[in-house]
Amino acid sequence: MRRVANSPVRAYPKPQTLDDVLGFELLEVSTERCRARFAVEERVRQPMGLVHGGAYAALAESMVSITTNTVVAEDGSSAVGQSNHTSFLRPATDGYVNADARARHRGRSSWIWDVDFTDDEGRLCAVSRVTLAVRPTRGG
């Protein structure tokens, strides 16, 4: 596992896009792991005050997409999300939601990532399995 250049972390998030609006932070990007988080504020909550299930799914999607693209770009390829399956285990209500993603499969045409979400006490709140399709970049 090799730490990739810092540029994806520094350029993230693009202003005004979903990741920025929801307060996502990218902490570390390696070739087969990445870490990210968001603070539990009103903007990531559903009406009952819990973290919205879509916030977990969205962060999983963002962090593994950025990481995969950073890696496969070196081969002239790009990656797009194909499927995101997130299971919700226990509610989070304050502090940070901390995400740790691990690549389970890095194939020529698809990558699969597992993402674990924990609260600040280290309790597992949600898990995502994300599949990305990898394709040669147009004109690449």
Next chain:
Amino acid sequence: MRRVANSPVRAYPKPQTLDDVLGFELLEVSTERCRARFAVEERVRQPMGLVHGGAYAALAESMVSITTNTVVAEDGSSAVGQSNHTSFLRPATDGYVNADARARHRGRSSWIWDVDFTDDEGRLCAVSRVTLAVRPTRGG
């Protein structure tokens, strides 16, 4: 299929929460169907300009959770999201993303919904399968 009271639609979204921040709109809530949408603006985009996969997952989660809760509340129960599996079929880049959800299973302890997302030309952009756990409301 019976149209439920208008209150969930009118009360939605709660200000400052994720649904409000991302511009989600609830259009219709029935006992086994619901419709919702969001405009494709910067706040639901990922860095490449496409609709963020998490926006589909989040809207699916919101709309079926509200609808299920509206129905099961009559029996003194409540529902929480258990799993959200969203597949991305084609990118959406402008206009509205229109969501149509259909209850596939309405059991005593779990509900399953299928959500179809189409663009303004009616092309299928994403599909979600959402499972909710239904439980007696505490003290209910």
Next chain:
Amino acid sequence: MRRVANSPVRAYPKPQTLDDVLGFELLEVSTERCRARFAVEERVRQPMGLVHGGAYAALAESMVSITTNTVVAEDGSSAVGQSNHTSFLRPATDGYVNADARARHRGRSSWIWDVDFTDDEGRLCAVSRVTLAVRPTRGG
């Protein structure tokens, strides 16, 4: 929707393979739909006497794989299963399990199918969402 040649139905199942051992039957194959079934006998049961969850998953996988391959072969492509997500709604204990599959997405590089499983009273017992990767056939 066009009915495809009868050959996949006639050649199915290949003797001694899983489909044959579990008693799967292919009933109809069209370009975007297919139907299949199995009798509820001991060989598809788990220890408590219910239909084994794996039997639903396996039939879903078989029927959509055969159908997709039959269609994409005309373009010199082939399809392999990439992901199978099956949800179990109610137990089946006798008669037939009847499967009806509908293609939701028929893309250049992936197909997505939804499969509904009903018992002989038409009650929904399980649902599968299957994703297949489509690739040019080697040497094709």
Next chain:
Amino acid sequence: MRRVANSPVRAYPKPQTLDDVLGFELLEVSTERCRARFAVEERVRQPMGLVHGGAYAALAESMVSITTNTVVAEDGSSAVGQSNHTSFLRPATDGYVNADARARHRGRSSWIWDVDFTDDEGRLCAVSRVTLAVRPTRGG
């Protein structure tokens, strides 16, 4: 993690049921882990000679169901499969398919397991995420 009594392993598989017909073997059952396998013979193959996707899904379902039931039975509860999501990463064609399952969530009303399938060279061939619903046993 505590090794549970040997009885589930000894009683498995029940003759003539799916697990027996497909040659599944249970190797070890603990409170939050279990291992199992099957030999790659014709009965677990699809028509092209590869291991059938349904064989992975079925073994995942069996092994985590047995293990969960063994543990929750001590509390007068039982578990039934609710959802099985299996992703296929690389084909297996001979030797054994070896399955290693780890409980990710052991809640009062649901358990979630991750299952890794490797071939005899240790290469990851498939991964399953299985959700079980846990309920008080009738009359329990």
